[in-house]
Amino acid sequence: MNRLTHINDQGRAKMVDVSDKESTVRTAQASTSVEVNEEIYKAIVNQTVKKGDVLSVAQVAGIMAAKNTSQIIPMCHPLALSGVDITFRWETSPYRLHITAFVKTKGPTGVEMEALTAASAAALTVYDMCKALDKGMVIGPTYLNKKTGGKSGDYLREEQE
Amino acid sequence: MNRLTHINDQGRAKMVDVSDKESTVRTAQASTSVEVNEEIYKAIVNQTVKKGDVLSVAQVAGIMAAKNTSQIIPMCHPLALSGVDITFRWETSPYRLHITAFVKTKGPTGVEMEALTAASAAALTVYDMCKALDKGMVIGPTYLNKKTGGKSGDYLREEQE
Amino acid sequence: MNRLTHINDQGRAKMVDVSDKESTVRTAQASTSVEVNEEIYKAIVNQTVKKGDVLSVAQVAGIMAAKNTSQIIPMCHPLALSGVDITFRWETSPYRLHITAFVKTKGPTGVEMEALTAASAAALTVYDMCKALDKGMVIGPTYLNKKTGGKSGDYLREEQE
Amino acid sequence: MNRLTHINDQGRAKMVDVSDKESTVRTAQASTSVEVNEEIYKAIVNQTVKKGDVLSVAQVAGIMAAKNTSQIIPMCHPLALSGVDITFRWETSPYRLHITAFVKTKGPTGVEMEALTAASAAALTVYDMCKALDKGMVIGPTYLNKKTGGKSGDYLREEQE
Amino acid sequence: MNRLTHINDQGRAKMVDVSDKESTVRTAQASTSVEVNEEIYKAIVNQTVKKGDVLSVAQVAGIMAAKNTSQIIPMCHPLALSGVDITFRWETSPYRLHITAFVKTKGPTGVEMEALTAASAAALTVYDMCKALDKGMVIGPTYLNKKTGGKSGDYLREEQE
Amino acid sequence: MNRLTHINDQGRAKMVDVSDKESTVRTAQASTSVEVNEEIYKAIVNQTVKKGDVLSVAQVAGIMAAKNTSQIIPMCHPLALSGVDITFRWETSPYRLHITAFVKTKGPTGVEMEALTAASAAALTVYDMCKALDKGMVIGPTYLNKKTGGKSGDYLREEQE
Numbered sequence: 001m002n003r004l005t006h007i008n009d010q011g012r013a014k015m016v017d018v019s020d021k022e023s024t025v026r027t028a029q030a031s032t033s034v035e036v037n038e039e040i041y042k043a044i045v046n047q048t049v050k051k052g053d054v055l056s057v058a059q060v061a062g063i064m065a066a067k068n069t070s071q072i073i074p075m076c077h078p079l080a081l082s083g084v085d086i087t088f089r090w091e092t093s094p095y096r097l098h099i100t101a102f103v104k105t106k107g108p109t110g111v112e113m114e115a116l117t118a119a120s121a122a123a124l125t126v127y128d129m130c131k132a133l134d135k136g137m138v139i140g141p142t143y144l145n146k147k148t149g150g151k152s153g154d155y156l157r158e159e160q161e
Numbered sequence: 162m163n164r165l166t167h168i169n170d171q172g173r174a175k176m177v178d179v180s181d182k183e184s185t186v187r188t189a190q191a192s193t194s195v196e197v198n199e200e201i202y203k204a205i206v207n208q209t210v211k212k213g214d215v216l217s218v219a220q221v222a223g224i225m226a227a228k229n230t231s232q233i234i235p236m237c238h239p240l241a242l243s244g245v246d247i248t249f250r251w252e253t254s255p256y257r258l259h260i261t262a263f264v265k266t267k268g269p270t271g272v273e274m275e276a277l278t279a280a281s282a283a284a285l286t287v288y289d290m291c292k293a294l295d296k297g298m299v300i301g302p303t304y305l306n307k308k309t310g311g312k313s314g315d316y317l318r319e320e321q322e
Numbered sequence: 323m324n325r326l327t328h329i330n331d332q333g334r335a336k337m338v339d340v341s342d343k344e345s346t347v348r349t350a351q352a353s354t355s356v357e358v359n360e361e362i363y364k365a366i367v368n369q370t371v372k373k374g375d376v377l378s379v380a381q382v383a384g385i386m387a388a389k390n391t392s393q394i395i396p397m398c399h400p401l402a403l404s405g406v407d408i409t410f411r412w413e414t415s416p417y418r419l420h421i422t423a424f425v426k427t428k429g430p431t432g433v434e435m436e437a438l439t440a441a442s443a444a445a446l447t448v449y450d451m452c453k454a455l456d457k458g459m460v461i462g463p464t465y466l467n468k469k470t471g472g473k474s475g476d477y478l479r480e481e482q483e
Numbered sequence: 484m485n486r487l488t489h490i491n492d493q494g495r496a497k498m499v500d501v502s503d504k505e506s507t508v509r510t511a512q513a514s515t516s517v518e519v520n521e522e523i524y525k526a527i528v529n530q531t532v533k534k535g536d537v538l539s540v541a542q543v544a545g546i547m548a549a550k551n552t553s554q555i556i557p558m559c560h561p562l563a564l565s566g567v568d569i570t571f572r573w574e575t576s577p578y579r580l581h582i583t584a585f586v587k588t589k590g591p592t593g594v595e596m597e598a599l600t601a602a603s604a605a606a607l608t609v610y611d612m613c614k615a616l617d618k619g620m621v622i623g624p625t626y627l628n629k630k631t632g633g634k635s636g637d638y639l640r641e642e643q644e
Numbered sequence: 645m646n647r648l649t650h651i652n653d654q655g656r657a658k659m660v661d662v663s664d665k666e667s668t669v670r671t672a673q674a675s676t677s678v679e680v681n682e683e684i685y686k687a688i689v690n691q692t693v694k695k696g697d698v699l700s701v702a703q704v705a706g707i708m709a710a711k712n713t714s715q716i717i718p719m720c721h722p723l724a725l726s727g728v729d730i731t732f733r734w735e736t737s738p739y740r741l742h743i744t745a746f747v748k749t750k751g752p753t754g755v756e757m758e759a760l761t762a763a764s765a766a767a768l769t770v771y772d773m774c775k776a777l778d779k780g781m782v783i784g785p786t787y788l789n790k791k792t793g794g795k796s797g798d799y800l801r802e803e804q805e
Numbered sequence: 806m807n808r809l810t811h812i813n814d815q816g817r818a819k820m821v822d823v824s825d826k827e828s829t830v831r832t833a834q835a836s837t838s839v840e841v842n843e844e845i846y847k848a849i850v851n852q853t854v855k856k857g858d859v860l861s862v863a864q865v866a867g868i869m870a871a872k873n874t875s876q877i878i879p880m881c882h883p884l885a886l887s888g889v890d891i892t893f894r895w896e897t898s899p900y901r902l903h904i905t906a907f908v909k910t911k912g913p914t915g916v917e918m919e920a921l922t923a924a925s926a927a928a929l930t931v932y933d934m935c936k937a938l939d940k941g942m943v944i945g946p947t948y949l950n951k952k953t954g955g956k957s958g959d960y961l962r963e964e965q966e
Contacts, residue, residue, distance in 0.1 A: 374864075378861040382861075
């Protein structure tokens with residue numbers, strides 16, 4: 001006769017069941033930044049980077065990454081996003097590109113991961129397009145600014161500075 | 162007769178030609194971190210997170226993201242990676258999980274983006290699996306530690322702090 | 323103090339918000355064609371192309387591309403398609419394979435892009451499988467025949483010729 | 484004048500229309516197994532396999548494959564899964580790892596393919612991680628245990644021994 | 645005893661063996677176009693399209709599609725591309741955007757499909773971003789302009805007018 | 806001062822380094838099967854399955870899965886395949902469709918996983934296209950028949966019956 005040994009599933013991964021969650025409008029906004037040197041700042045602003053217009057490409061990268069989040073983050077639920085918007089602003093002392101990703105959906109789970117992944121992919125794209133000039137760029141800190149919708153309620157990050 | 166207007170391609174994106182670059186062994190190591198609260202630290206270490214063993218899943222996410230980098234970063238060249246290794250260490254005051262990604266290939270371009278993307282995906286996965294406990298986690302700073310191989314030579318980040 | 327410069331977002335890309343749009347049944351039909359020489363026409367019809375049965379493979383390629391449209395077209399919203407059908411007919415003077423893609427969904431946005439992408443992928447697959455015989459094949463014109471559903475109403479392309 | 488020849492579409496593939504199907508909760512459970520030798524059994528249980536903790540990685544692979552099913556199976560409808568769970572148990576005479584995949588969704592089609600694909604990907608991952616020890620491992624039989632929900636009703640596989 | 649029936653593989657698809665082909669530098673250039681009305685022409689040129697800067701996004705879409713070609717075209721061999729460049733020019737009577745995709749690799753197979761797929765994806769992206777203004781845009785004809793490298797020799801399309 | 810705790814990496818996953826392995830021609834052949842009832846056998850052979858010609862679609866699915874293997878199997882190295890061939894034969898007592906996948910590459914690692922994944926995807930596609938007729942189909946056993954090339958030498962499965 002066979003001896004069967006059940007494996008204790010403690011600590012094992014699963015994509016948790018969300019079929020009971022209501023489908024509602026949810027939004028999330030996440031931020032990151034890329035610290036660059038003056039040469040890179042000027043090359044981005046003057047659009048002289050050899051690989052192309054950095055911010056245009058970073059924006060597309062962020063939007064596509066938002067749509068692809070559940071393929072990048074293993075336990076993340078797939079969601080049909082209804083809107084994604086990536087915006088940039090420069091801080092110049094030191095030179096730091098701030099990236100904000102805003103994601104919206106109507107679905108059973110929140111879109112925090114989509115916003116964080118979009119911001120990260122945009123920042124990584126900036127690094128890629130400028131790394132021939134300097135490899136010392138620093139990405140982040142990356143964090144969630146706020147979310148709305150869902151049973152757990154809204155979240156607003158306390159301003160730090 | 163048709164009037165043709167050539168669009169000035171200044172600033173437009175391209176995947177730059179690397180067919181003249183030699184295929185050599187190249188490595189890159191990148192780091193990031195996730196700042197967590199004590200509750201999350203304990204849940205990860207004791208493997209009591211509901212979604213599963215956080216570090217195991219983050220490691221797989223990082224390796225798969227490394228292989229998928231040229232699909233996430235638009236102007237990044239596709240490369241057949243020969244090895245990827247993700248390691249973790251904890252700092253406990255404050256609670257901070259340090260993530261290091263090491264990538265190796267034999268090819269015509271460097272693997273800095275693969276290492277940075279792997280580290281970022283691992284960190285995002287940690288956030289995803291623990292966000293039910295606290296949404297205030299902070300990812301990064303994320304940066305390149307070192308690279309070897311290629312015509313531009315080796316790079317070693319100066320220690321800071 | 324930091325100087326902050328907001329980047330004017332004029333012209334920057336975003337995936338526009340569709341969370342207010344109603345989820346209704348929508349269809350779209352798009353057409354393209356591949357102009358081939360007599361040798362290729364006979365090879366396709368007699369199923370003697372070395373790479374396999376061209377139309378079978380083109381059909382599968384079109385269906386899979388329809389499902390993958392939001393990964394190919396950056397600002398296109400992801401949608402769960404409910405049906406895809408690709409049909410072929412031959413015109414023989416000159417030899418031209420007409421490809422029609424019909425896509426249906428129940429969702430908040432139309433499926434024009436899914437139909438156009440499916441038709442294009444099917445045509446590209448025909449080119450790929452026959453290019454050893456002749457590289458002079460011409461794909462298209464490619465256009466939308468009609469769409470139904472959605473607030474903007476139905477669309478029917480005026481017959482031309 | 485053009486001669487047009489309609490291709491008989493008998494036998495040609497399509498993704499059949501499901502827009503009339505109701506969106507309801509659906510579940511499916513599928514099973515497979517991997518027959519291994521004693522050396523591999525011990526290496527998995529003692530976590531001494533060079534490529535890492537086999538079951539952790541197989542579990543992640545299964546969950547990601549479930550989410551990716553409509554990209555692997557051409558005529559399979561895309562679905563937003565609400566939960567995926569992969570479990571393992573050992574039989575030791577002979578050594579056989581049993582893998583069960585449970586998938587849940589709220590949608591218009593069943594999730595049988597997602598459960599079967601998840602189980603298969605998990606088994607293939609076990610093979611990959613252990614093949615340096617022995618290439619004689621056997622995967623399967625792979626089959627559906629049960630499904631619930633949908634118009635076609637529930638299905639329960641008759642126990643076979 | 646079992647009766648075995650071999651299926652005649654005539655007409656069945658395969659990805660043909662290229663392991664004997666030499667790895668050499670290969671290039672391909674493909675063209676397509678999008679016929680638009682005056683309103684769309686002005687909106688693209690003045691960057692007033694609601695979804696963003698059309699040509700920037702189309703360019704990124706084309707480059708990413710080039711890298712993804714072997715996932716879109718079933719029998720197409722995967723290749724590590726070494727360079728991709730997408731350029732645009734306007735014809736204004738009628739209004740027609742010409743799109744040219746140039747692809748380069750060092751590998752065992754040509755890159756005709758990558759160039760054709762890149763041009764097609766760029767054109768589809770233009771359609772997607774402008775379709776709110778007019779759904780009557782026409783894509784193509786799409787064709788190969790030239791290729792270099794490989795045993796089959798160079799190809800140059802005869803100019804047609 | 807920070808207390809640093811290194812995590813013991815025993816059992817953790819990595820994609821092992823293969824940069825020292827020689828790039829040589831490698832082949833692998835894997836088999837699986839699908840046990841079906843008489844109704845399904847007849848529907849496949851007579852091409853009356855509603856979703857289309859089952860074997861044509863299964864063949865395309867297998868080839869595309871072979872190319873996608875390193876995205877499905879987490880620790881599997883990416884490889885540029887040079888050829889994939891999927892063949893079928895019927896056994897009719899009981900009704901069983903035998904599927905064989907043959908994969909070839911010139912690269913640093915073997916293609917066992919690509920062959921096993923191709924065979925599995927083809928079998929899953931058969932199940933998907935016929936499951937409206939009967940959900941009791943059984944896939945497998947799935948195993949490696951043989952491999953050639955690479956330092957570990959050739960492998961030939963002992964015939965079992």
